[in-house]
Amino acid sequence: xxxxxxxxxTATLLKGLLAAxxxxxxxxxxxxxxxxxxxxxxxxxxxxxxxxxxxxxxFEEAAVEAAVEAVKTSGTGTTGSRFANGTYAAHRxxxxxxxxxxxxxxxxxxxxxxxxxxxAISALAAAPHDVILIDADCHACIYDGCxxxxxxxxxxxxxxxxxxxxxxxxxxxxxxGKLVCIEGMYSMFGDVAPVKEFVExxxxxxxxxxxxxxxxxxxxxxxxxxxxxxxxxxxQVDFYTGTFSKSxxxxxxxxxxxxxxxxxxxxxxxxxxFTASPSPANIAAASAALARISDDNxxxxxxxxxxxxxxxxxxQLGFELCADVGPxxxxxxxxxxxxxxxxNVLMENGVYVNLAIPPGTxxxxxxxxxxxxxxxxxxxxxxxxxxxxxxSHLLMSKKADA
Amino acid sequence: MTxxxxxxxxxxxxxxxxxxPLNEKGAKLTRDTxxxxxxxxxxxxLLDVVMDIEDNYDISIPVNTISExxxxxxxxxxxxxxxxxxx
Numbered sequence: 001x002x003x004x005x006x007x008x009x010t011a012t013l014l015k016g017l018l019a020a021x022x023x024x025x026x027x028x029x030x031x032x033x034x035x036x037x038x039x040x041x042x043x044x045x046x047x048x049x050x051x052x053x054x055x056x057x058x059f060e061e062a063a064v065e066a067a068v069e070a071v072k073t074s075g076t077g078t079t080g081s082r083f084a085n086g087t088y089a090a091h092r093x094x095x096x097x098x099x100x101x102x103x104x105x106x107x108x109x110x111x112x113x114x115x116x117x118x119x120a121i122s123a124l125a126a127a128p129h130d131v132i133l134i135d136a137d138c139h140a141c142i143y144d145g146c147x148x149x150x151x152x153x154x155x156x157x158x159x160x161x162x163x164x165x166x167x168x169x170x171x172x173x174x175x176x177g178k179l180v181c182i183e184g185m186y187s188m189f190g191d192v193a194p195v196k197e198f199v200e201x202x203x204x205x206x207x208x209x210x211x212x213x214x215x216x217x218x219x220x221x222x223x224x225x226x227x228x229x230x231x232x233x234x235x236q237v238d239f240y241t242g243t244f245s246k247s248x249x250x251x252x253x254x255x256x257x258x259x260x261x262x263x264x265x266x267x268x269x270x271x272x273x274f275t276a277s278p279s280p281a282n283i284a285a286a287s288a289a290l291a292r293i294s295d296d297n298x299x300x301x302x303x304x305x306x307x308x309x310x311x312x313x314x315x316q317l318g319f320e321l322c323a324d325v326g327p328x329x330x331x332x333x334x335x336x337x338x339x340x341x342x343x344n345v346l347m348e349n350g351v352y353v354n355l356a357i358p359p360g361t362x363x364x365x366x367x368x369x370x371x372x373x374x375x376x377x378x379x380x381x382x383x384x385x386x387x388x389x390x391x392s393h394l395l396m397s398k399k400a401d402a
Numbered sequence: 403m404t405x406x407x408x409x410x411x412x413x414x415x416x417x418x419x420x421x422x423p424l425n426e427k428g429a430k431l432t433r434d435t436x437x438x439x440x441x442x443x444x445x446x447x448l449l450d451v452v453m454d455i456e457d458n459y460d461i462s463i464p465v466n467t468i469s470e471x472x473x474x475x476x477x478x479x480x481x482x483x484x485x486x487x488x489x
Binding site: 009134136143146152153154155157163166167170171172358359363364 | 442444445446447449450453457460461462463464465466488
């Protein structure tokens with residue numbers, strides 16, 4: 001039994017929470033997709049407001065056609081690593097297209113966004129002489145990259161360049177390489193990093209900056225190049241990481257850089273070398289979505305106008321929100337139990353959002369994470385606002401009873 | 403020896419004061435208390451407590467070190483070691 005003992009606490013906790021929950025938020029099955037913003041769940045049509053489909057391109061006609069064509073011409077899978085037989089012309093072309101779009105000299109495509117961060121961090125930093133400094137709220141893949149690297153890892157306070165400054169100042173002069181890791185927009189609360197200040201602090205101490213724009217690529221900046229573009233420091237970011245599974249509506253990941261040494265990662269990054277490359281369909285869909293994003297700002301404009309509408313409506317309803325207007329609008333609940341209850345109320349009212357509870361959330365908060373899509377119609381958003389209105393009334397009546 | 407003993411007590415009490423708000427079950431806090439299992443504090447909350455300790459003593463405690471720590475006593479010892487190294 002020893003092997004399974006460690007799961008007992010979590011299993012007991014989950015059982016307790018699920019006992020009071022009509023549905024299991026962690027095993028929802030989208031039985032049939034009805035477009036980028038709707039799905040059938042248990043026979044009922046639900047508005048999807050907890051995805052990462054920011055630009056709404058999952059059913060983009062050109063991307064669907066390109067993916068179908070790629071399957072027909074290049075097959076269903078590559079059956080090999082980028083390092084061996086898994087690099088097709090389309091993988092190379094997408095690397096060049098991403099580098100050009102973002103304005104960097106070099107780009108490497110990985111099989112997922114998770115592996116892009118894992119692969120970049122673990123290959124760049126090494127024990128015993130390098131140190132990695134990470135924002136406390138960084139995604140699990142950044143933590144895992146640190147662990148795989150074996151390098152000493154120090155956390156600094158979330159979105160606090162002064163806290164990073166202090167920790168960089170404390171480092172022993174014997175430290176060799178210093179890698180600072182932050183994200184553009186954080187996925188759970190939707191809060192945005194002061195990237196310009198972080199670039200200044202990192203470079204002042206001779207550290208390299210790795211910026212993960214997984215959630216902000218396509219969404220922030222005049223051309224959708226991310227928070228670093230909005231902050232005017234895109235050319236000063238040492239390593240720009242991203243994913244295909246959000247605004248690019250496919251699956252895969254990438255690292256872009258002006259450092260020619262990035263190319264060394266092709267024969268030193270284990271998560272790049274020891275896994276199969278993205279399938280031809282994934283690459284074709286991501287390439288088509290990138291082409292669309294490159295010459296059409298209308299999705300981004302629609303996304304932001306949808307975000308402003310929802311943020312204003314939720315503020316009016318009196319919800320405690322986790323960040324300013326943006327594509328992720330998270331509502332803070334009192335505790336896990338209330339969050340489970342609230343999630344069920346929204347499902348009853350035809351809306352799916354992400355339920356997130358500690359330790360998957362910052363500051364041990366329980367939240368309902370809503371994400372806005374450019375594909376959300378006014379009808380979709382009406383349903384969302386009505387569901388949250390019902391929830392707000394329920395929470396208020398419970399408060400009055402208490 | 404006395405000075406070290408007092409300092410040890412101060413660090414121990416500082417850690418206890420930071421853990422106490424998270425000690426929902428009201429477990430007794432001793433050097434042998436296992437932070438994760440006895441106090442049922444999740445790994446991320448522990449990292450946040452360590453961040454407060456870092457700012458309090460103006461030291462950096464690597465995540466690698468924290469992941470090896472189980473008890474309050476081990477955390478106290480690690481802080482003393484790092485204070486010595488980084489002073």
